[in-house]
Amino acid sequence: MIAGNPGGLCMPAYALDRFDTPIDASSIPPADWDMFKQRPTGDFRxxxxxxxxxxxNSQLNTQFFSHLNxxxxxxxxxxxxxQGKTMVLEGLSQLGLTPRSEEPGRSGTQKWCADTWVQFEGRNIAIELQRSYQSLTEFRRRQARYLAGGVECYWLTRPEVFATLAKSCAQYRIRTEFGGKFPPAGYLWPLLAELPVWALESGDEPRIYGAKKTTASVPELLKAVLARRCRWEDGVWLITS
Ligand SMILES: [Zn+2]
Incomplete structure (x- = not known):
């Protein structure tokens, strides 16, 4: 398990500057950071x-933003x-792409609205950030709707949502692939080939993790998505190098 603050934001790494541009605290050189501290209240929000x-600065000297009041x-x-949406949009921008937020679209008569969306080499890619509980049926329905509209969709969820979803996925695999019995191997990785999903742990050191100790940073995951290096293998969504 990765250290952090599931779902919380005790040490936010991002804030908005005067021009409403998201600023990543970790990307600012320490000397500039100290200078920024002298700026008038309200310059960063x-x-x-x-x-x-x-x-x-934290005790370990990590630069972060905190509420004034x-x-x-x-x-x-x-x-x-x-925070998740900001990291995805920032990460894609830093790769030279032009991502969009809350992008509407439709598959036939069905409408959708992607949290984050980007076009890359003729591909339409959505990255959804699922903060609250959603049933496996609903995950699969939304995934199928994107697929029908020619959109590849990848999911990031809160750790709590991932844990619940993984259990539902395992039950689904047992029912549909193993005739209702636990596989003879004695273990089962839960994730479905049709649903690429990882947990995103927010906080001062955001990490993505999945089944079988798969882990990556947000930029690493984005690069893997673009390079088609995310691969399903027997219940695990791997981020290969
Ligand atoms: Zn706040």
Whole structure:
């Protein structure tokens, strides 16, 4: 298990600057960071609720943003969603692409709206950030709807959502692939070939992880998606190099 703060944002790495551009605290050289600390209050605002942010350093000297006044009024699920979406959009931009947020589209008569969406070498790619519980039936329905519209969809979920989904996927595999009995091997990796999904742990060191100790940073995952290096293998969604 990776250390962090599931679903929470105790040490946010991103804030908005005066031009509403998301700033990654970890990308700012320490000397500039110290200079930014002298700027007037309100020059930086929290991504989650747009409240004034202050610049801080953790005991391990990690640079992060913190609410100037009270705690964040935004629910942890919402904060996770905002941070996740920002990291995906930022990561794709840094790869020279032009991602879009809340991109609408349709498959036949069915409408969809992707959290994040990007075109790359003729492919339409959606990355959905699932913050709250969603049944496996609904995951599969939405995935099929994207597929019908010519869109590849990849899912990032909150760790709690991933744990519940993995159990449902395992039950589904046992029912559909193993005739209702636990596989003779004595173990089962749960994920479905039709549903690429990983958990995203937010916090000061965001990580993606999946079945069988698969782990990556957000940029690593994005590069793997673009290069078609995400591969399903017997219940595991691997991020291969
Ligand atoms: Zn906030």
């Amino acid at each position: 929290m991504l989650c609720c747009r409240a004034p942010a202050v610049l801080k 009270d705690e964040c009024a935004t629910a942890p699920e919402t904060a996770w969603h905002i």
